[in-house]
Each structure stands twice: as structure tokens, then as C-alpha cells.
Amino acid sequence: MMNYMYPSAIGAGCGPLLQSGTTKAASLRQQFFQHVRANGRAARADVARALKISAGSATAVTSDLIAAGLLREVHEPTRETGRGRPSVALEVVPSAAYVVGIKLSSRRHSAVLSDFVGNVLAGVTLPSSNQRRTPTQLLDQMTTLIEMLAQKGEISVGNIGAVGVGLPGIVDMESGVVRWCSLLQGDDVDFAPAFAARFDMPLFIDNDTNMLTLAELWFGEGRDKTDFAVVTIENGVGMGLVVNNTLYRGSHGVGLELGHTKVQMDGALCRCGQRGCLEAYLGDYALTREVGVALDLGEMHNRTPEDLLDLLFDEAKAGNTAAATIFRRAGRYLAVGLSNVVQLFDPPLIIISGERTRYDYLFADEVLAEMKTMTLSDMRKPCAIAIRPWDDMVWAHGATVPAISALSDQFVTACETSNA
Amino acid sequence: MMNYMYPSAIGAGCGPLLQSGTTKAASLRQQFFQHVRANGRAARADVARALKISAGSATAVTSDLIAAGLLREVHEPTRETGRGRPSVALEVVPSAAYVVGIKLSSRRHSAVLSDFVGNVLAGVTLPSSNQRRTPTQLLDQMTTLIEMLAQKGEISVGNIGAVGVGLPGIVDMESGVVRWCSLLQGDDVDFAPAFAARFDMPLFIDNDTNMLTLAELWFGEGRDKTDFAVVTIENGVGMGLVVNNTLYRGSHGVGLELGHTKVQMDGALCRCGQRGCLEAYLGDYALTREVGVALDLGEMHNRTPEDLLDLLFDEAKAGNTAAATIFRRAGRYLAVGLSNVVQLFDPPLIIISGERTRYDYLFADEVLAEMKTMTLSDMRKPCAIAIRPWDDMVWAHGATVPAISALSDQFVTACETSNA
């Protein structure tokens, strides 16, 4: 073991060995373009002030970006109040590129077509199923979605520049290999070759929770935060984390499994084989296994867990206290799980989303109050909680982020070198 | 509420609003210097290859840094094997600056003097106490430590360039204000003015766990990791987190409170007033409140909790199964807490340190095995756990990091502008 007090065996050195400067400084054009996109519209002078660059640079950069077809001037009379020469607003050219974002799930697939500005031009859904399918079958479904979108958006498939896909599973984002997915037969599926055979554009695959987190970072409440957490409650309980404006993926790409954090030593049995997981109190099967107590057993037999849950929720709303108690207990455990997130991360905001946000008992005032109590300490300000109503299209929209982001980087870089 | 599907009310834009490019690109000189320091020794050609800069730049940069007195050539015959002109190794000039790192605690204060290379030249300790003291009294103790170090290290106090201090409490690292500290009377103490009146050098204060985390990042096992967690077990159970080579401080500077994550719904009562906190099973008072069962009550009365714990540990080692059980149970809860960290962060490594690492029962093989089981999933590789024997000097050494880091930045920047 290392001797800490005298680390310097001659030439050992100190400090991090890995360059944190992997974050290559974004070029002026990149920064400029990103600033315009983030603000929707911005004049040269505004951007120059914001980025602290000279007016001359702003002109040069803008001229390049306009020449490359990435930005354009807006000539609407933007009623100015001040004196002086009015500024000319710039905006991203919507038709510079189109991208598709897809969320795949066991209930339905959803997809959106977005222009280069980030506007959603069209959205489509396709029924899905619980059954595992072959990679080719899943790719067929993705193809269908893409073609539907092209038709609905009135563009040709060839005009789509990139596709992003979010799916429930474990994905190595770097390589694009789907290591495991509940929708797929087989492990370690690499869609890239088969996709490349069909389409001439890059494909970005990631865990669906990560895609939702990106949606919040790009389009939602996370836009003005450098750090925040997203908690999703669907079949499982997942988490996405943004640290310093960047999605944190963990070291194994497994995703951050809030659902399998333990909220009770030796607690209820979970699907994963462990005891006391949050999911063992909050998952479908956790809630439905108590349904028999609350509802008339006769009705239960040939129903899916989802239907049962809906039924249970309706009953609770209708005044069945036993049914309400089931949700309330789940809410209490959720409060514990969330409080642990707050204690460990201390984020300024947690956004909760996912299909189960329908069950508002889980987020009753007393649940949130209990969570606040559990995290209260002398100095900690309470962490804000936002409940985001569930909408598959938001996930799909998030899936466009890696696609649109990669395309912009590529285009702006190309514009840099071409002007050289 | 925002409409997610169509976020683009004209000009709304998309993408993060806060520039992630806060990470200003480190200048070539900064990168070069950091690389030499990280590697202890490196030749111009090595650095040029590593940083992918031209040989010409390496010469220019080196010449500046040597002229500024920050680097120097090493002329020892480093037995080369290859052909060609032998490279000339470069190293940081140790005497370019001296810094002091201090760890303040209720049992003893520790401090080290370090040269610019990061070598520890001297270490001293001072007895402390549980009693709260005035800021002035604490500053007096810091002054004593600094003077002791100067004497022992045979340099004048005036040659010390910066001081870093880690203390148990809540610190706003930016402003340097100690918002709360168990050693201090009063809240929101700002040492800066009083310190400036005594010393002509900057003072960096932070939470002690953060300082230990920096020690691991700069001198320890974290050096070759971009992400890892540090867990400290002392009076409380704390955590430090490094994400992307940077210490993550959370949004409120409260520190990441692993000790107050809940491992049991409605569990044991904790000092914080909540139930089921990890600390309620692992803290001094948690262990000692069961001591009466394991040991002869007569011996217990006039002993400090620390002594009691040591006694309990000795008994356990001597074969007292009741005593051993107390530790074992605490170990099981620790396993739960650690497994939650793994599930939420998925770090490649967790380093455990702090005074309580003496009690090896807490880290028995079966405890670590249980933790591994709790985090096992289809795809997750097990997270490495390193037990770092406790050494206050390591914490103090970590406290030099902000000091040495700030000084290098300042010196290298100065060298840049002066050569302009």
C-alpha cells in the first residue's frame, strides 16, 4: 500500500493523471451557434456580449454560419424601443437538418420528427407488445416509425440527418451496443451494421431514462440548471443525473438504478432477488400483490397488471380506503428513496416523470412533506420537486438530442474547416 | 406548465441555457505544467506527444516555465536504452512555492507543509477538544500550526504561499464562509479578514471530507480515475464524489450526507431526529447504546464514547460474541448504505476511510460480500472497494490541494502574460 505522507518516490508526481481537459474547448463558432439555438433568436451584438467576444469576431463567425446555411437573419420588424441602429436577430435555419427521436417500449413505440431548431414537426406511435423480438423485427419497427414520420412531416427519408433511440435496457452509449433490453431476444445487439444497410445516417442509442433526462436538459426545466436529477417511475424506477450540464452515465452504462436502492433492510422481496428494494414497494407487482385485500377477488383473474393498477386507482379515488392505503404506503417508500437521492446528491431539483405519475397518491402533499422532513437539516435548503406529467413524446423528443447535437457539431466543424 | 411537444414558442430555443463551457480551456502552459507535475518527471518530447502539441511549442512553453522558475531540467544520467539524442527530463521546482494544509477536528488538529511538487516536508499535530471555540481562538490554533510547520520545515512563514483548511462542517467554498462548524461558536464565520490581517496569503476552507476526497484524487487511488466516491466514517458518515475529474460539491455545499440516508423505514432513532438513518446504526452513540448488553455495566460509567468503542472492539477481538455482533450488525447496515451508493452512482471505485476504519469488523469479508450481492444485477460489474487506513495527515495533505492548485494557476498565468 502506498505511503500517503510521502507520495513522491522520486518522480511519482501528483494530481489527476487523466486530463479533465477532455472537454475540448468549444470553438467560437460552436459556442456562437449553441448560444443562438439556446436563445431561439439573438443578434450578433447580443451574442458577442454574452460570449465576451469582439464585435468583429461576431461578424466573421456569423458570416461563416450563414454561408454554411446553419443560421439566417430574421427580418421581421422586432419593435425596438431604444435608439441606435437596430440589431438584426439571427436564428437557426430549421431546414438545415431533420432528425428523428424514438422511444421504444413494451406498450407502444413513439417517435418524433424534429427540425434543426428543435421544433417537433410530427409525432407518431405504433403499438408494441411485451414479447421479445429479434433485432431485425425491432429494426423493422424503427423503420416503420421513420417512414411514417417522413410522410407525416412531408420530407423524404433521405433528408433525415440522424436518429436517436431510447429503449428500456442497458446500452453502451459509446459503441452503440445494446447489452440487454427487455424488448429484445439476445444480448449485445449491435444495430449499427443493419441500420447502416438501410439508412445513410448515424444512429444513437441510449437508455430511455437518459433520453428523458436529456429532454429535460434541452427542452424542460433543467435548461437553466447545471445539476439536477430525473426520476422515472414506469415498470422500474430509474434515474438520470445531470452534473455540470452533462449527463452522467455511471461507469458501467447500467443506468442509475434508484429502483434497486434498499429502503428497508431485509424488506420485501424484489424481482431482482434482493430484499428491500424501492421497486419491491413501488413496482407493478408490488402494488398488485396487495390488490386482493382491497378489491373483490373475483374481478382480478384475467387482467393485466396495468389494468389492475388502474382499477385499484379508480377504487381509491372512489373512496376505497384499502386501495388508497396501498398507494399511500408506496408513496412513503418513494419518499424514502427520494430523500436518499437528496442526501447523496444534494441537487437543486428533482424532476419526476414516467407513466406512473398518473397515480397522484404517490405524490400527495404528505408524501412530499415527509420527504422534505427526511432531508431537513440545519442548513440544507429543501430540494425542489417537479412532477412532470407523463408523455411518451417527451421521451422521444429527448432521443433527438444526441442526434441534433451530433449533427450541429459536425456541421459547424465542417463550416470552420471549409472557410479556412 | 410548458408544452413539451412544441417547446418553440417562436424564439424559445432549445439546449442548455448555462454554458457548460465554463470549463475554460486550460492554456497550453497550464496543461504542460500540470502534465509534468502529474508525471513527476517528463521530457519535452514526452509531454508534446501526450498533449499532442508540436515539438516547437514544447520548447517555447518549457522555456517560459523555466524562466518563471516553475520548472527545471533534471541532469541526472537517466540510463537510456534507446538510440537518438537523449531527452532531458523536466520537473517542478520544489521551492517555487510552499503551501500548508490543515485538518481541524475535535480530537486533534493536523497540518502538513508541502513544497510545490506536492512533497510533504513536515507534519505537526496539536491537541484539540470537543468544546466550541471562538473564531479567533480557532484562528490562533491555525496560526500555531502554521508557525510550527515553518519552524520544522526550516522556512519562513513568509515563504508560504497559500493555506488550505478542512474542517467538519458546512462551508461555502466559493466565499470561504463557514456556515456551521461543530468546533465553532456561532454561524456564518468568515475567517478571511482576520486571516488576511495576520498572513499575506490566500486561505482556502472546505469541508473535511471534500479535502480527503481531493487527497485521493491528487495523491491516492483516485488519480487514475475520472469518477469515484470516498466514504468517511468518523463521528458522522460522509461522502465525497468526484465526477469527471472534478470534486462534486452538491448545490448547497452541505456535503453529501451518506450518514443520513435512510436504510430502514421507521428505523432506529438518529441524532438528527429522523429514523432509520445509516448513522443511527453506525455512529458512536448507535454502537455504544448497545454496549451495556455486551459488557459489564460497572465499567461503563466514566468513559468517553470513543473509549467505550475501543473497549468494545477489544472485547470482540478477544472473543466476546455479543460485542462482535454489535459491530457485525453495523457492518450490515453499512453494506446497505454502500450498495445504495453503487446503485445510484455506479462508480468504478469507492474508497472508505476515516477513523473508524480501525474497526475491521465493519469491513469483514461477509460485509463486502453482502454489499456485492445487493448490487449484483445481470450486467453490473462489481464496484471496487478500497479500505484506506485512517491517517489524519492524509486529510491535511488533501487540504493542500486547493492551495497548491490555485498557486500553480496563478503562477503559470503570470508567466504567460509576462512573456507576452
Add this chain to the structure above:
DNA sequence: ACATATAATTCATCATATAAAAGAAATATC
């Protein structure tokens, strides 16, 4: 009409890094 204010452009200039060539200092080979 004229002063004032702000935006955008032009252009000479500077700072930084590079590529290529030359020089330096070792080993390998004949």
C-alpha cells in the same frame, strides 16, 4: 437637420500554435 446611440463591418495587428528544417547528442553498423 443634427446630435446621439447602437449595430455591423472592415482591416491592420497581435498572440498562439504549427510545420518543416536545422542542429544536437546519443547509439548502431560497417
Add this chain to the structure above:
DNA sequence: GATATTTCTTTTATATGATGAATTATATGT
């Protein structure tokens, strides 16, 4: 031992990229 080879370092001419200051453009206010 002379020469070739290899590698490191330095030199120098050059390209890049951003800047600052002057200039032009276009509005408002009096």
C-alpha cells in the same frame, strides 16, 4: 573509427483566430 541512424530540441517562417480601433450603417430624440 567513420558514418549512418535515431531521437530530441531549437529555430524560423507561416497559418490561424481573435482582437481593437476606425468606419459605415441605421435608428431615435430634440
